[in-house]
Amino acid sequence: MDQIPNIAASYLPHIPLPLPPDSRIHITASVFPLLITPGPPVLLFAYLARRPNTLLLRLSILPFAVAWCIYVITSFRWMTPEMAPWNWALGVWVVECLVKIVDFATDTTGFPRIGEIKPGAAKAVDATHASYNETTDPPPPSKSGLSPNGHVTNGTTNGFAPSAQPLQATPPKAVLHPLLDALSLSCAWRGIGWSHGRDTYVPPFPFPDLQGAELKRTWLKHAAYQFLSAFFMLDALEVLVKQHPNFRTPGPSSIFLASLPFAPRWTLAVLTAWLTGCAVIVGFQMVYYLLGLLAVLLLGQDPRAWPPIYDAPWRATSLHDYWAKRWHQMFRRMFLVMGGWPLAWVLSLLAGKVAAYVGVVVGTFLASGAYHTLSLYPTGGRIGGGSMLYFSMQGVGLGLERLFRAVTGKRIGGFVGWVWVLLWAVAGSTWAVDDWHMHGLGAGIVVPPVLSPLRAVVFPLARMVQERLSL
Structure with missing residues (x-):
C-alpha cells in the first residue's frame, strides 16, 4: 500500500507514464478495491447524462476520470504468470469503463428510454395512432422489412416481440430511482429498452408468451441451466486447451508448435484458435447469466431484459450475418x-456520405482491434499486432461481400458462405489468438483448480477408481 500515491493531494489531471511490468503495484487483497474504482465514475457520468444542462460539468471532470482509468490500467498487475487471464480481465474492465465514461460525458441526447420524449418525460400517444404505444410496441417496419443493421425486423423492437418488451418509460421519482436509472443505463450494453439501442439486433427471447411469476420462475431455471452448462463447458475447454504442448507450464506461449511440419503445425494452431473461440463464447455466456440471475433475484429486474447473448454464431453464412447478428452485440456501441x-465524421468531411459509411465499418473494426490489444496491457507482455490485424481484416472481408453482391447481384450464403465465415472468422483468428496466448492466457488460470469440476472432482475420482481396480 505504501506504493499507492496520495490521490487526494493530486488536484490536476495527469497522464501517468506506463510503468515496466516488474515496477507495477502487485495486486493483493488490500490493493484489490482500487481496481473497482473506475466503476463509480461510470455511474456518475450516466447519472449526469440523464440530467439537463450538465454537458459542461461532465466535460470539466472528464479529464480526471480518464486520467484515473489510465493510472489503474498502467499501474497494477498480478505478478505471477498463472494470473495472466486475470490481468487481461483487468484490462477489459478498465477499457470498458473508460469508453463508457467518454460516451456518457460527451453525449448530448440525454439517453432517453424507448417511449420518452426526453429523459424522465414519457411521450404522449397521439390519438390518431392510439393503437400504437411506443413504450411497449415495436416501431412500424420499414418498407424493406429491414432494421438499420440490415436484418429482418419481424415486427420487433430491439430484437423483442411486443409482448416481450422489457422496460417501461416511467420517469424516476424517488431518491433511489435516479441511481438505479444510472445503473440501468450503465449496464445496458445492447441498449435494450433505450432509444440508442433500437438499431442493435437482439436474439428472440425464449419465453415471449409467459408473464408474471411463471415467467420469472421459468427464466430463472433457464438461466441457472445456461450458467451451469457454460461453467462446465468452460472448465472442459480450459483443460483441452492446456493439452497443447506449449501450455503445460504458465507463461507466454505460441499456438504454433515449431517442431511440427507445416501442415500439422497450422492444423494444431487453427484447432487451438477454434477451442479458444469456443471458450470465449461460453465464458461470456457464463458471466452473462450469472449477472442476470443476480439482477432478477436481487434487483427485481424483468427477465425479458436478459434475452440470449448469442444467436448461434456457428450457423452464420456471411460475415455480415456473423458480426451484425449472430455474434454478441455487447460491445457494438463501444466500438x-x-x-x-x-x-x-472525418471521412464525411473529406469525401462525403459514401466514405462515411466505409468509415463506420472500418473504424468499428479498428476500434475492436485496439480494444483487444489495449486490454492485454496489464499482462506485462510485449504488445503485438495480431488483434489489430485480425479485426481489421474482418472489415476487408465485409467489403468483399459487398463487392460480390454488387458484381453478382446476390448475397453470399449457403454452404459456401458458411465456409467463407469459417475461413475469415475462425482460421483467420489464429493471428489474434496467438497474440493472446503469447501474453500467457492459454497457460494461465481461467477456472481456479479448486473450483474446477474436472480437476477437483472428476479426475481425482477417476484416479481413485483406477487405483482400486488395479489392486
Whole structure:
C-alpha cells in the first residue's frame, strides 16, 4: 500500500507514464478495491447524462476520470504468470469503463428510454395512432422489412416481440430511482429498452408468451441451466486447451508448435484458435447469466431484459450475418464510440456520405482491434499486432461481400458462405489468438483448480477408481 500515491493531494489531471511490468503495484487483497474504482465514475457520468444542462460539468471532470482509468490500467498487475487471464480481465474492465465514461460525458441526447420524449418525460400517444404505444410496441417496419443493421425486423423492437418488451418509460421519482436509472443505463450494453439501442439486433427471447411469476420462475431455471452448462463447458475447454504442448507450464506461449511440419503445425494452431473461440463464447455466456440471475433475484429486474447473448454464431453464412447478428452485440456501441463514428465524421468531411459509411465499418473494426490489444496491457507482455490485424481484416472481408453482391447481384450464403465465415472468422483468428496466448492466457488460470469440476472432482475420482481396480 505504501506504493499507492496520495490521490487526494493530486488536484490536476495527469497522464501517468506506463510503468515496466516488474515496477507495477502487485495486486493483493488490500490493493484489490482500487481496481473497482473506475466503476463509480461510470455511474456518475450516466447519472449526469440523464440530467439537463450538465454537458459542461461532465466535460470539466472528464479529464480526471480518464486520467484515473489510465493510472489503474498502467499501474497494477498480478505478478505471477498463472494470473495472466486475470490481468487481461483487468484490462477489459478498465477499457470498458473508460469508453463508457467518454460516451456518457460527451453525449448530448440525454439517453432517453424507448417511449420518452426526453429523459424522465414519457411521450404522449397521439390519438390518431392510439393503437400504437411506443413504450411497449415495436416501431412500424420499414418498407424493406429491414432494421438499420440490415436484418429482418419481424415486427420487433430491439430484437423483442411486443409482448416481450422489457422496460417501461416511467420517469424516476424517488431518491433511489435516479441511481438505479444510472445503473440501468450503465449496464445496458445492447441498449435494450433505450432509444440508442433500437438499431442493435437482439436474439428472440425464449419465453415471449409467459408473464408474471411463471415467467420469472421459468427464466430463472433457464438461466441457472445456461450458467451451469457454460461453467462446465468452460472448465472442459480450459483443460483441452492446456493439452497443447506449449501450455503445460504458465507463461507466454505460441499456438504454433515449431517442431511440427507445416501442415500439422497450422492444423494444431487453427484447432487451438477454434477451442479458444469456443471458450470465449461460453465464458461470456457464463458471466452473462450469472449477472442476470443476480439482477432478477436481487434487483427485481424483468427477465425479458436478459434475452440470449448469442444467436448461434456457428450457423452464420456471411460475415455480415456473423458480426451484425449472430455474434454478441455487447460491445457494438463501444466500438462505434471508439472508432466507427469518429472515422465516419472525418471521412464525411473529406469525401462525403459514401466514405462515411466505409468509415463506420472500418473504424468499428479498428476500434475492436485496439480494444483487444489495449486490454492485454496489464499482462506485462510485449504488445503485438495480431488483434489489430485480425479485426481489421474482418472489415476487408465485409467489403468483399459487398463487392460480390454488387458484381453478382446476390448475397453470399449457403454452404459456401458458411465456409467463407469459417475461413475469415475462425482460421483467420489464429493471428489474434496467438497474440493472446503469447501474453500467457492459454497457460494461465481461467477456472481456479479448486473450483474446477474436472480437476477437483472428476479426475481425482477417476484416479481413485483406477487405483482400486488395479489392486
